[in-house]
Amino acid sequence: MLNIAIVAGGDSGEYGISIKSGNQVELHMDRAKFCPYLIEIRGKNWNYRIGLKKFPVDKNDFSLTIGKRKIKFDAVFVAIHGTPGENGKLQGYFDMLEIPYTSCDVTTSAITFNKSFCKDVVRPGGINMAKSMHLFHNRPVSDAGILAELALPVFVKPNNGGSSVGMSKVNLKKELGPALAKAFEADSEILVEEFIKGRELTCGVIRSEGKIITFPVTEIIPKKEYFDYEAKYKKGMADEIVPADIPAGTSAQCREISGMLYERLNCKGVVRFDYIHTGKDFYFLEVNTVPGMSEASIVPKMARAHGWSFTELITRLLKEVL
Ligand SMILES: Nc1ncnc2c1ncn2[C@@H]1O[C@H](COP(=O)(O)OP(=O)(O)O)[C@@H](O)[C@H]1O
Ligand SMILES: [Mg+2]
Known part of the structure; x- marks a missing residue:
């Protein structure tokens, strides 16, 4: 045993x-x-x-x-x-x-957990990403300096975070200062990113028996303005549609980009790539290298839609490393 x-x-x-x-x-x-x-x-x-x-x-x-x-x-x-x-x-x-x-290994985990550095590694792959600025606590940039580079609305997020903790959507100039302060409470670096309007799609990818397998694309429909902490974890605050009700070509494209990113970032195990789809293009948001595995989480649902029980998913993840 x-x-x-x-x-x-x-x-x-x-x-x-x-x-x-x-x-x-x-x-x-x-x-x-x-x-x-x-x-x-x-x-x-x-x-x-x-x-x-x-x-x-x-x-x-x-x-x-x-x-x-x-x-x-x-x-x-x-x-x-x-x-x-x-x-x-x-x-x-x-x-x-x-x-x-x-x-994932040390390097991939460390880079992907840093949202801004992750974007720097993804960028040469030709994937669209929201225009952003990486700010450090000890090198302040004025609100005007940020707004000279980025157009509102913007998302302000802790650069090394998750679950939308410490994050805000800023629609008005006067909201920027408080949003920066809130994000800096959670992290010493933050990412300010232009808002991309579209549908939120996510794709799980796993390597099993030597093959890269992409799970059915899932659409996240938050009942809040975006997929914030409450929408993520409070029952009924978001619909997660597996498989997403999108054209076959869009789904195939999402899976192709995700498989490519899995290789580019040298991922291991099961990871989830998040995107905004504008109706025309995919914008990469982030990758979750330790995605949720609770009863309500997306990856177990994706695996089920792919035909694997939760038990089979766990067994495959373990077999890959043993
Ligand atoms: N640039 C953006 N454009 C549109 N929506 C965004 C953008 N950035 C974040 N969001 C929304 O905020 C949520 C959380 O952002 P994300 O970068 O995934 O952080 P976390 O690591 O906390 O999940 C996303 O699922 C999405 O709903
Ligand atoms: Mg996320």
């Missing part, structure tokens, strides 16, 4: 979502093949729990000791969204211990 650590939790605003992802992965992991251990990572506290009893992870070799039994892991299923599971930090740790894991 293979021992699998599912790491969940983490240190970002996505902690709660990650715990849900971890729980679902544990619930659906094939017990005939794998023995799952859900490990919560929160700051320096890394624990496995049985009931109320906590078993701390030995960080020297990422092992557990339960009674007289020492448990080592054959692979890690990464279910931490945000830091330290989606930005390369844990990936570096596991690389040094030579423990395989289901997510």
